[in-house]
Amino acid sequence: MQVYKAFFKIILKNRMQISIYLIVFIVLAVAFTASYTSPVSTDFTESKINIALINEDEDSVFLDGFIAYLTVNANLVNLPDDPQSLQDALFFQEVDYILRIPDGFSQDFLAGQTVSLEKTAAPNSTSATFMDLRINQYLNTAQTYLNYGNVVSQYELVSSLQNDFSNSSSVTLNSHTDESDSAEKMAYYYNFMAYSLFAILILGVCAVMLVFNDSDIKKRNFASPLKTLNYNSQLVLGSLSFAVLAWLLMVALSFIINSDFMFSEKGLLLILNSFVFTMSALSISFFISNLVKSRSAMSAVANVFALGTSFISGVFVEQVYLGDTVLSIASFTPTYWYVKANNAITSASSLSGSTLTDILTWIALVLGFGIAILGVTLVLLKNRKVEAR
Amino acid sequence: MFLHNYFYRLKCIFRDRQAMFWTLVFPIILGSLFYLALSNIGNIDNFEKINLAIVLNSDEAENTAFLETVTETDLFNITETSKDQAHELLNDNQVDGIILFDQNPELSVSQSGINQTIIKSFLDQYLQVSSTLNTIITDNPQALSSGLIDSFTDPTEYVTEVTPTRNNPDPVVNYFYTLIAMACLYGGFLGLKEITTIQADLSTEGARVSVAPANKLKIFLSSILAATTIQMVVIALLMCFLVFFLKVNFGDQLVYIAITCAIGSITGVSFGAFIASVVKREEGVKIGILIGSTMAMSFLSGMMVENIKYTISQNMPILSYLNPANLITDSFYALYYYPDHSRFFTNILLLCAFNIVFSTMTFFVIRRQKYASL
Numbered sequence: 001m002q003v004y005k006a007f008f009k010i011i012l013k014n015r016m017q018i019s020i021y022l023i024v025f026i027v028l029a030v031a032f033t034a035s036y037t038s039p040v041s042t043d044f045t046e047s048k049i050n051i052a053l054i055n056e057d058e059d060s061v062f063l064d065g066f067i068a069y070l071t072v073n074a075n076l077v078n079l080p081d082d083p084q085s086l087q088d089a090l091f092f093q094e095v096d097y098i099l100r101i102p103d104g105f106s107q108d109f110l111a112g113q114t115v116s117l118e119k120t121a122a123p124n125s126t127s128a129t130f131m132d133l134r135i136n137q138y139l140n141t142a143q144t145y146l147n148y149g150n151v152v153s154q155y156e157l158v159s160s161l162q163n164d165f166s167n168s169s170s171v172t173l174n175s176h177t178d179e180s181d182s183a184e185k186m187a188y189y190y191n192f193m194a195y196s197l198f199a200i201l202i203l204g205v206c207a208v209m210l211v212f213n214d215s216d217i218k219k220r221n222f223a224s225p226l227k228t229l230n231y232n233s234q235l236v237l238g239s240l241s242f243a244v245l246a247w248l249l250m251v252a253l254s255f256i257i258n259s260d261f262m263f264s265e266k267g268l269l270l271i272l273n274s275f276v277f278t279m280s281a282l283s284i285s286f287f288i289s290n291l292v293k294s295r296s297a298m299s300a301v302a303n304v305f306a307l308g309t310s311f312i313s314g315v316f317v318e319q320v321y322l323g324d325t326v327l328s329i330a331s332f333t334p335t336y337w338y339v340k341a342n343n344a345i346t347s348a349s350s351l352s353g354s355t356l357t358d359i360l361t362w363i364a365l366v367l368g369f370g371i372a373i374l375g376v377t378l379v380l381l382k383n384r385k386v387e388a389r
Numbered sequence: 390m391f392l393h394n395y396f397y398r399l400k401c402i403f404r405d406r407q408a409m410f411w412t413l414v415f416p417i418i419l420g421s422l423f424y425l426a427l428s429n430i431g432n433i434d435n436f437e438k439i440n441l442a443i444v445l446n447s448d449e450a451e452n453t454a455f456l457e458t459v460t461e462t463d464l465f466n467i468t469e470t471s472k473d474q475a476h477e478l479l480n481d482n483q484v485d486g487i488i489l490f491d492q493n494p495e496l497s498v499s500q501s502g503i504n505q506t507i508i509k510s511f512l513d514q515y516l517q518v519s520s521t522l523n524t525i526i527t528d529n530p531q532a533l534s535s536g537l538i539d540s541f542t543d544p545t546e547y548v549t550e551v552t553p554t555r556n557n558p559d560p561v562v563n564y565f566y567t568l569i570a571m572a573c574l575y576g577g578f579l580g581l582k583e584i585t586t587i588q589a590d591l592s593t594e595g596a597r598v599s600v601a602p603a604n605k606l607k608i609f610l611s612s613i614l615a616a617t618t619i620q621m622v623v624i625a626l627l628m629c630f631l632v633f634f635l636k637v638n639f640g641d642q643l644v645y646i647a648i649t650c651a652i653g654s655i656t657g658v659s660f661g662a663f664i665a666s667v668v669k670r671e672e673g674v675k676i677g678i679l680i681g682s683t684m685a686m687s688f689l690s691g692m693m694v695e696n697i698k699y700t701i702s703q704n705m706p707i708l709s710y711l712n713p714a715n716l717i718t719d720s721f722y723a724l725y726y727y728p729d730h731s732r733f734f735t736n737i738l739l740l741c742a743f744n745i746v747f748s749t750m751t752f753f754v755i756r757r758q759k760y761a762s763l
Contacts, residue, residue, distance in 0.1 A: 044498060047506040083553060084732070091558040091726060092699035099548075116549045122558050126503060130510070132548050137514060140544040141521050147540065148532035149525045164520040169512035171496045171505075174479070296407045304418055311422040326425045349480065 003221075003231055007208055007238030014207040017299065018200055022249070025196035029189055029253060044171040049127040051097040052079045052086055060106045065158035066138065069165060070099075073134050090120060096127045099135075109139070110154070112146065138165070182261050186254065187346035190270050191315045193250050194335050197278060199306035200246050201285040205239055206298045209289035239282060247278040269345045269359065276363050277338040280370030284334075287377045309335040319343065334369040337362045390603055391611045398583070398615035408578045411680075413623045416572035417630055420565065424635045427561045439504045440484040441465040442475040446491045455490055455515075462511060488512065555728050556640060560695045562725060563718065565637045567692035569653065570717035572627050574683040576620035576657025577664065581675055583612040584665035584751070589760055591665075591672075596763055609755065613658060620654040640725045645733065649724070652740050653717045659747035660713065666754040686714035716740050 011018070051074045057063055070076065077095050079085055089095045100118040108115045117135065121128035142161055151157045211217060212235065221231065251271055255262045262271070288305065292298050310316060312326050313335035319327065330336040341362040348355045402408060443459070445452045459467060468475075468484060475487040479497065485504040489495040494512050498505040518541060525532050585591045587608055589599040598608060628650060631637045639646055661679060668675050689712055691698035698718065702709045709715045716736045723732040 044505070044509075045501045046509060047501065047503045084727075087554055087558075087726065088699060088702065091560065091563075091722075092696055093558075093560060094696075094699060100551075116547055118551045119548050120551055120553065126507075130503070130507060134510070136544055136547055137517075139547045140540065141517070143545065144521065144525065144537070144540045148529055148535070148537050150528040160521075160524060164517045164524070167513065167516040167520050169494055169496055169509060169516060171498060171509055173501070174476075174497060174499055296410075300407075300410050300415070303415070308418065308422060311426045317426040321429055322426065323429045326428075 001234060003226075003234035004238050006211075007235065007242070010208045010211050011204055011242060014203065017207075018203050021196050021199045021203070022246075025192065025250070026253065028192065029257070044173045047127075048073065048075045049097060049131055050075045050077045050095040051099055051131065052077050052089065052095045054081050054086075054098070054100045056103045057101045057105045058103070058107075061154040061158055062110060062142075063101070063106045065161060066106075069138050069161070070135075072165075074131065086120075090122070096125065097121045097131050099131075109142075110146070141165075182258055183266065183346040186258060186261055186267070186270065187342050189254055189257065190274055190342045191339050193274060194277065194281075194313070194315050194338055195306055195310040197246060197250065197274075198281050198285075198309065198335070199302050201243055201278075201281050202288055202302040202305060203298065204242055204246075205282070205285040206289040206292050206302070207295075208238070209286075210292065210295065210298065213290070239286065243278050243282040247275060250274075265351055266345050266348075269351070270342060273338060273341050273345065273359075273363050273366075276367050276370075277334060280334045280338075280366050280373075283370040283374040283377070287373050287380075290377060290380060309333045312336075314339045314343075334366045337365045337369075341366070391607050394603075394608055395611040395615050398612050399619065401586075402579055402582070402616060402619045405582065408582060411578055412572065412575045412620065413626060416568055416575070416627050419571075420568050420627070420631055420635060423564050423568065424637075427564060438466045439464060439486075439507060440468070441508060442468045442470050442478050442484045442487045444472050444475050444487060444489050445469065452490070455494075458515065459488075459511075464507065464511065553728070554726050556638065556725050558726070559638070562638055563691050563695050563698065563722060565631055565635070566718045566721040566725075567687050567690045567698075567714065569624070569627065569631070569650070569721065570690060570714040571683060571687040571692060572624060573620075573650075573653035573657040573717055574660060574686065574714055576616070576623070576654055577661025577679045577683065578676070579616035579620055580613065580658035580661025580663075581665040581672075581679060582661075583616045583658075584662050584755065585672060587612055588666075588755060589758070589763060599760075605756070613662065616658045616661075617655055620658055621651060624650045624654050638725065639721065642724050645724050645730070646721070648737065649717065649720045652737055652744070653720075656713050656717070656740055656744055656747075659744050659751065662751045663747040666751045683714070686712050690715035690718040710739055713740060713743050716743075 051070070053067070053070065053076050055063075055067070074097070077089070079089055079095070086095075086098055090098060098120040102115075102118065105115055105117070119128070119132070121131075138161070141164060142157060145151050145157055145160055149157075149160065151160060212221070222228070251274065254267075254270075261267050288301055292301055309330075312322070312330040313319075313333055314322055314327075314330070315335065319339060322330075327336070341359050344355065344359050344362070345351070348359075351359075441459075443456070445456075456467075456469075459465060468478065470478070472489070475484070476497070478484045479487055479499050482499075485498065485502070486508045487497040488508070489497065494515065496505075496509055496512055498508070522537070522541075525537060586594045587598050587605075588595045599605075628639075628646075632639060664675055664679055664682075668678060688694075689697060689701060689708065698709070698715065701715075709719070716739050720733055720736040720740075723730075723736065727733070
């Protein structure tokens with residue numbers, strides 16, 4: 001088993017470069033899962049948008065009523081009233097809406113003059129349009145009372161408004177999955193694995209093959225009494241053990257993070273999917289390792305290939321947010337089908353019938369990629385050998 | 390001598406495939422990936438009609454009135470259906486909610502979200518308007534004939550939009566700004582290489598150069614100038630790629646943008662030279678430190694997660710001023726977003742300060758070194 005041992009000696013020599021990807025993966029995985037653990041709520045919660053309110057108006061009962069209404073319908077975020085911090089907050093989506101109530105607003109409004117509030121928001125955003133509607137509704141209703149109702153004081157006006165706006169429709173929430181939150185996290189975890197695993201396998205396999213493909217070393221090895229079949233199968237065994245080891249490490253971590261989910265049917269499917277993907281990625285790494293000629297090219301290819309396939313296949317940015325053209329390009333990579341299967345597994349309400357058939361088809365596609373590329377590599381190697389003679 | 394060395398260094402750097410890959414090709418690839426992954430995100434927040442199923446009751450007149458109100462809002466794609474079918478649609482995520490229209494309309498949803506909230510608030514509004522109408526008509530029965538309904542169907546617009554900034558907020562552009570910052574700092578590869586090739590204890594070329602009867606300062610300056618020239622060309626190419634192919638919006642202040650690119654490039658080169666001269670380890674470690682610190686600084690300016698930049702500027706502002714990558718990013722951001730230039734100039738001045746510190750440190754380390762033997 002000299003070849004097998006040599007394989008792992010070379011891997012150990014490259015442990016720094018390889019472990020960077022492993023450490024990045026672990027840190028991000030832990031940070032992500034620790035980031036939020038919102039309990040699954042069984043009640044409907046209204047989405048409230050974050051608004052920054054700048055009030056330059058004088059105190060009045062009407063204004064207090066209006067601000068109370070805003071407080072119920074939005075999250076008021078306290079920000080210092082200087083243009084830069086307001087604009088920064090809007091740019092980085094800390095607030096979605098900045099509302100300025102100008103001086104004399106209530107007085108003019110109550111006197112029936114034309115008034116307006118100033119808002120700043122991202123153009124065409126859903127949340128801003130929604131906020132506009134709410135504000136307009138309140139003020140229009142108030143105006144209607146002033147025009148047609150029998151309100152004599154601001155108190156009466158505000159209490160009528162309060163009475164109207166306390167009407168609320170009843171909502172029932174029929175959640176079909178009660179584990180959606182942890183499922184979403186696991187989907188992210190397993191999707192992210194595609195990136196790290198790809199980088200690790202390309203780096204590992206390339207580092208080893210660069211050594212074994214060196215022409216002097218090759219000549220020496222072929223001069224040994226070891227049969228080629230034996231030599232090659234030790235190499236294959238080495239790469240398989242390396243890939244399985246990397247895969248096992250990551251899967252084990254997912255059990256530590258959420259063992260309940262991983263022991264369920266869905267968890268097992270995720271494991272199956274990731275195993276098939278690992279094999280496919282290994283076959284691609286093997287292909288690349290026969291094209292790469294130098295160590296500096298190796299890290300370039302590993303970075304670009306792992307990042308590139310991950311970006312277009314929806315590892316970092318979810319597939320629903322990607323454009324159609326991007327996705328159709330991505331469908332020529334196994335990563336795309338792997339991510340698609342992961343998302344389907346975790347979001348399915350029940351694993352049966354057509355959903356399960358779809359998932360298994362996608363997993364089979366990933367496997368198909370692996371086999372096809374392995375075939376191409378073998379043909380390539382065969383031709384090379386013929387040339388060499 | 391100065392020009393001789395300058396032109397040869399240009400050739401050497403240009404032919405160094407590894408350096409060219411990391412400074413030019415890698416940022417272009419990463420930029421294309423950002424583009425592919427993020428180009429759709431800007432449109433996600435745009436409003437699209439909400440899919441809604443409605444289950445009606447038996448009263449024909451009430452139904453028509455209610456349906457008319459729903460249709461008028463122009464917010465929903467409506468499916469009229471039976472109760473069972475509606476729930477099937479909801480389970481398959483074909484609709485965001487079901488309205489069971491009866492004496493008191495009721496809403497069924499499968500999750501909490503903005504679309505569900507909009508449906509709910511529509512229903513709330515329906516109830517609230519009814520309540521207002523009831524109150525007013527009870528108090529003042531004549532109101533109906535004097536245009537009460539019109540005030541609901543033709544509401545006044547009370548909110549006006551003001552845009553105090555130069556351009557609209559667009560979190561996507563920040564990713565590309567950090568990308569340029571990263572590319573600028575990757576110019577450190579070139580600075581690092583130049584120091585290695587003129588220092589006698591770092592490379593054999595360095596030993597050869599030191600033996601030559603040439604002024605060390607001259608050689609140093611011409612080498613660094615060559616690295617800076619290449620780095621500026623690289624950044625210019627990257628900018629052209631971003632602006633003409635990926636259509637990233639940088640605003641329209643060309644001169645200021647060029648200044649930022651130039652200062653950013655110089656910062657990158659002097660940063661690399663600084664690492665090369667201060668860190669006394671083999672070249673691999675220096676490159677590791679260069680890549681690692683550049684990545685860390687890019688991360689802190691929001692290259693992976695856009696909110697990081699904001700969070701840091703709010704909670705640890707000092708860190709955002711001590712991070713050259715963030716200063717470069719913030720300069721582009723300020724040019725894109727702010728109508729005045731005070732923030733831009735603060736960033737540029739701080740970058741210049743960094744340059745002076747890096748260059749001075751480098752100068753004090755590499756000057757007056759003599760070796761009897763190596």
